[in-house]
Structures are given as C-alpha cells and as structure tokens.
Amino acid sequence: xxxxIKGQEIELDEDGFLVDPGLWNEDIVEYFAKAEDVxxxxxxxxKVINYLRDYFKKFGIAPMIRKxxxxxxxxxxxxxxxxxxxxxKGACKLAGLPKPTxxx
Amino acid sequence: xxxxxxxxxxxDLAAIGFAVSPLQEQQQKTVGKLNELVNAMxxxxxxxxxCTKCGICANQCHSYLGTDxxxxxxxxxxxxxxxxxxxxxxLRGKYLGSYVGAEEFDDQTLTKWLTYFYxxxxxxxxxxxxxxxxxxxxxxxxxxxxxxxxxxMPKFMQGITANMIKSGNNMGIPKPAIIxxxxxxxxxxxxxxxxxxxxxxxxxxxxxxxxxxxADFFTNIDxxxxxxxxxxxxxxxxxxxxxxxxxxxxxxxxxxxxMSEHNDRMKEAALSLGAKLVIQGECGHGWRAAxxxxxxxxxxxxxxxxxxxxxxxxxxxxxxxRKLPLRVTLHDPCNYARAGEIxxxxxxxxxxxxxxxxxxxxxxxxxxxxxxxxxxxxxEMMEIRMKLGKMKADQxxxxxxxDYLAMPCSICKAQIPNVLSHYGIDIAxxxxxxxxxxxxxxxxx
Numbered sequence: 039x040x041x042x043i044k045g046q047e048i049e050l051d052e053d054g055f056l057v058d059p060g061l062w063n064e065d066i067v068e069y070f071a072k073a074e075d076v077x078x079x080x081x082x083x084x085k086v087i088n089y090l091r092d093y094f095k096k097f098g099i100a101p102m103i104r105k106x107x108x109x110x111x112x113x114x115x116x117x118x119x120x121x122x123x124x125x126x127k128g129a130c131k132l133a134g135l136p137k138p139t140x141x142x
Numbered sequence: 143x144x145x146x147x148x149x150x151x152x153x154d155l156a157a158i159g160f161a162v163s164p165l166q167e168q169q170q171k172t173v174g175k176l177n178e179l180v181n182a183m184x185x186x187x188x189x190x191x192x193c194t195k196c197g198i199c200a201n202q203c204h205s206y207l208g209t210d211x212x213x214x215x216x217x218x219x220x221x222x223x224x225x226x227x228x229x230x231x232x233l234r235g236k237y238l239g240s241y242v243g244a245e246e247f248d249d250q251t252l253t254k255w256l257t258y259f260y261x262x263x264x265x266x267x268x269x270x271x272x273x274x275x276x277x278x279x280x281x282x283x284x285x286x287x288x289x290x291x292x293x294x295m296p297k298f299m300q301g302i303t304a305n306m307i308k309s310g311n312n313m314g315i316p317k318p319a320i321i322x323x324x325x326x327x328x329x330x331x332x333x334x335x336x337x338x339x340x341x342x343x344x345x346x347x348x349x350x351x352x353x354x355x356x357a358d359f360f361t362n363i364d365x366x367x368x369x370x371x372x373x374x375x376x377x378x379x380x381x382x383x384x385x386x387x388x389x390x391x392x393x394x395x396x397x398x399x400x401m402s403e404h405n406d407r408m409k410e411a412a413l414s415l416g417a418k419l420v421i422q423g424e425c426g427h428g429w430r431a432a433x434x435x436x437x438x439x440x441x442x443x444x445x446x447x448x449x450x451x452x453x454x455x456x457x458x459x460x461x462x463x464r465k466l467p468l469r470v471t472l473h474d475p476c477n478y479a480r481a482g483e484i485x486x487x488x489x490x491x492x493x494x495x496x497x498x499x500x501x502x503x504x505x506x507x508x509x510x511x512x513x514x515x516x517x518x519x520x521x522e523m524m525e526i527r528m529k530l531g532k533m534k535a536d537q538x539x540x541x542x543x544x545d546y547l548a549m550p551c552s553i554c555k556a557q558i559p560n561v562l563s564h565y566g567i568d569i570a571x572x573x574x575x576x577x578x579x580x581x582x583x584x585x586x587x
Contacts, residue, residue, distance in 0.1 A: 052297055052522070053148075097319035097322060098318075099313070099314060099315050099319045102323055102361075102363055103360065103361050104330075104363055105323075105326050127521070138313060138360065139298070139301050139312065139313065140305070140314075140356055140360075141357040141390060141556045142357055
C-alpha cells in the first residue's frame with residue numbers, strides 16, 4: 039500500500055513500515071507519530087530516533103533493546119512512554135527501519 | 143472468507159525460491175502433494191483413516207477453548223484435509239462422496255486450510271489425550287507444507303525465510319551486528335562480574351557449537367549471557383556461528399524442504415568448525431526439528447546434539463549456584479514436554495537456582511500452549527493470538543503472586559508477555575531458564 043505524505047507518494051509494507059528506508063524524512067516521522075499515537079515529538083523522541091538511525095546505517099539492523107536503553111539513557115518503561123507500541127514496533131517505525139521480525 | 147494473516151505476494155515468494163501455482167492447477171497439485179505425503183508418512187495415513195469423531199480432543203485444545211470456533215476442534219481441523227483425502231484418494235470416497243465424509247475441492251478449500259491450520263499451534267496436546275494417539279500437528283505440518291508448495295504462505299514465514307537465506311538467522315542480523323551484540327553482552331558480563339567472559343564467533347577448532355535463538359541477540363540477551371557463563375564455568379572450547387545463529391527452524395512450521403535446508407546449514411557449520419557437540423539454545427520447535435528430523439532427513443549427523451537445559455542439568459553437580467530469593471513457576475514449551483524429552487531438566491535447574499519453585503496446573507506433558515506455538519506470532523493475528531493464549535493466562539492467574547515466569551522458548555517469550563498484559567495479569571519478571579542460571583551461578587570463588 040502507499041500513502042501520500044506532503045505530496046510525496048510513499049510505499050509502506052503490510053505493517054505500515056517504510057518499504058525503502060532510504061526515503062525516510064522528517065515529514066514521514068510526523069506521519070508515523072500520528073499513526074502510532076506518539077503525540078508531539080520532543081527532544082527525547084528524537085534522541086531515540088537518531089540513535090536508531092545511526093545504528094541502522096552502521097549495522098543494517100536495529101540494535102538490541104538493552105543497548106538502545108543503555109546508550110540513550112532511557113529505561114524500557116520510558117521508551118514505552120515515548121513510543122506506546124514499543125521500541126520494535128513503534129520507535130523503529132518512526133526511525134524508518136524495517137520491522138524487526140522473528141520470535142519477537 | 144479472508145485469511146487472518148498477511149499472505150506472501152508473488153515477488154516475496156520469488157525471493158525465497160517459491161512460486162504461485164495457477165488456480166486451475168491447484169486441485170491437482172494439492173491432491174498430488176497430499177498423496178505423496180500420505181505415502182511417505184505412515185503417521186499421516188493412519189491419521190487420515192482412523193478418527194472416529196469421539197470428540198475427546200475438543201476440550202483438550204486451547205485453540206478451540208479460546209476461540210470457540212468449530213473448525214478449531216482438532217478432529218474438525220484435521221477433517222479439512224481428511225475430506226479431500228477421502229474424495230480423491232480413497233475408492234469409497236470417490237463413489238460415495240459426502241455419505242462417507244468426502245468433499246469436493248473448491249475455491250474455498252485452501253483458504254480454509256490457511257485460516258485454520260494457522261490457528262493450530264502444533265502443540266500436540268490433542269495427541270496426548272486422543273484414545274488413538276492422533277496427532278493433529280502432523281496434519282497441520284502436512285497442510286502448511288502443501289500450501290507453501292502451491293505458493294501460499296503467511297508473509298511472516300516468507301520474511302523469516304528470506305532473512306535466514308540472507309543472514310543465517312530469522313531476524314536478519316548481519317555478521318558485523320552479531321559481533322557488536324556479542325561485545326555488548328561481554329561488557330555487560332564484565333560490569334556485573336569483573337570477568338572477561340567471551341562469546342566467540344566462528345572460532346575454528348571449537349569442540350562445541352552453540353546455536354542460540356536470534357531473539358537472544360535482540361530482546362532475550364540474559365538467555366545468551368546465562369549460556370556464556372555456564373560454558374565459561376565448565377571451561378568449554380565453544381563458539382557460536384554467524385552462518386547459523388538460529389535455533390528456530392521455521393521450515394518445520396511451513397515447508398519441509400526449508401526445514402531440511404536449515405538442518406544442512408547446522409551440519410555444515412558444525413563440520414567446518416570441527417564441533418563434536420552441538421548445543422541447541424532455548425527454542426521449542428527448533429529442538430524438535432534438531433532432535434527428531436536432523437538424523438532422519440539430513441543424516442548421517444556425525445556429532446551429538448543436546449539441548450542447553452539437558453546439558454545444564456547434567457552438569458548441575460559441577461556448578462556452584464546461589465539460591466535467588468524468588469517465587470518462580472515454569473511454562474513447559476510444548477515441543478520440550480510433549481516432543482523433546484525436556485521435562486524434568488528445567489525443574490531440576492530451577493530448584494537449584496531459586497528459593498521457591500511452584501508448578502502451574504496442568505503441567506509437563508499436559509501443559510497448555512502459550513498460543514504462539516508453530517510461529518503464530520503475526521501482529522495482524524493479535525486478536526486470535528490472545529484467544530489462543532487464554533488457557534495459559536488462566537493457568538498463570540491461578541498461581542497468585544509470582545516473581546518470575548520461566549518460559550525457555552523464544553516464541554513463548556514473545557507471546558506470553560502480550561497474553562498476560564491482555565488478561566490483566568501482572569508478573570514482575572519473565573524470561574528463560576538460562577537467564578536465572580546466569581544470575582545464580584557463582585563464578586568468582
């Protein structure tokens with residue numbers, strides 16, 4: 039399926055994640071923030087999003103959840119407060135990463 | 143009728159070497175594949191011929207109890223295949239039709255299969271109670287295999303298989319990320335114990351190849367840390383392999399050729415590293431595939447395969463464990479307790495690690511599935527998954543206050559927290575058995 043975000047047609051997968059992580063931009067983050075009930079984006083949200091994007095650029099995958107918490111200084115509970123659908127299904131979506139799959 | 147999950151598209155299928163069969167060929171192919179399986183698997187042919195519809199399985203199946211859907215009664219579910227078997231592969235079905243329970247293949251047949259064989263967790267509890275020992279999981283395995291051979295499979299299964307081909311694990315973790323994860327876990331252990339405990343990757347001339355679940359490199363890192371501490375304490379020459387960082391074998395859950403490819407991958411990795419022993423990590427169905435189908439399908443297997451909980455229990459006398467002040471219960475993964483001879487070992491380990499171990503009821507080979515078994519972890523199936531988890535929720539609720547719920551299987555670890563939260567049950571902590579071994583083990587003295 040595809041959606042139009044600020045005039046640009048963006049393809050999403052069945053779970054609403056970006057099909058092409060290369061198309062990621064701040065307008066898309068705003069769009070996902072609404073879809074995932076994140077509310078207004080704060081500095082804290084961006085700290086998590088930027089961390090995920092940097093890790094993904096370097097390693098091609100999302101970081102381990104505990105590493106994400108340790109390196110950003112947020113507890114898992116705080117991550118859930120920032121992203122109600124959680125680090126994998128919420129934060130990764132906003133950061134434009136593919137959906138973590140497997141036994142998770 | 144619309145199946146409850148996202149179905150893989152043609153381009154998805156091509157990426158893993160599958161293709162969609164044209165509609166006009168579906169009936170012929172389905173019957174052909176079914177005939178092959180019935181001839182190859184004595185168990186399946188007995189199942190097709192034996193059921194008397196006594197109904198005992200109905201109230202033993204968490205799927206039927208949770209969904210209240212007639213087609214989720216194990217006997218009724220198996221009949222979705224049996225009716226086709228009778229119509230096209232038995233003489234009396236050809237001539238007497240519905241009078242003997244035969245049914246014509248139509249445009250809804252495969253949609254019904256896709257819908258209901260992906261509401262069976264392959265937990266085998268029906269087989270435990272069936273007077274004839276009919277194991278509906280065998281029918282589910284056969285039906286899912288036939289569907290996939292016709293190019294019909296959940297997107298979830300396809301995506302995992304694509305990751306497996308690309309990276310050697312279900313999550314798609316590339317080697318540089320595996321190295322980064324291992325280093326992070328080594329730092330965590332160092333911070334906690336002050337010791338340099340390594341998680342070696344692709345180390346040649348290793349005696350032991352450890353195959354964790356790839357989820358241990360994402361969400362369940364204490365399971366991996368527990369295993370690393372155990373191997374350190376026992377002085378093992380061990381390694382993990384970046385070509386098979388995956389105890390799960392989803393092939394068993396949707397396509398038997400994919401299962402065999404996974405077994406080959408394990409075999410090649412162990413041989414190239416020189417391992418004499420393969421230790422499988424905390425994964426239920428993966429243990430069943432490794433234990434029951436590696437020698438038979440991919441043999442000869444020139445090394446031993448053991449489960450981490452069996453290995454740990456055998457070595458309890460060589461470990462010093464401090465008792466953690468916790469009230470702990472155990473969820474028996476179906477593929478351990480009903481298909482893998484891993485029943486008493488986790489209990490022996492937990493009794494050695496914690497102050498109070500309590501059983502949930504029923505337990506061991508009569509335990510109820512978590513509702514995620516056989517890879518029913520699709521997000522889009524969450525509503526059904528919660529129904530499949532209802533019996534598990536009731537079991538846990540009956541125990542009162544629990545400090546830690548041990549569930550030594552990655553599928554259970556992914557499913558149970560959702561189930562408990564859905565039914566409003568609050569448990570302080572949940573995770574693997576090896577997680578607790580890692581916390582209880584004394585390393586410094």
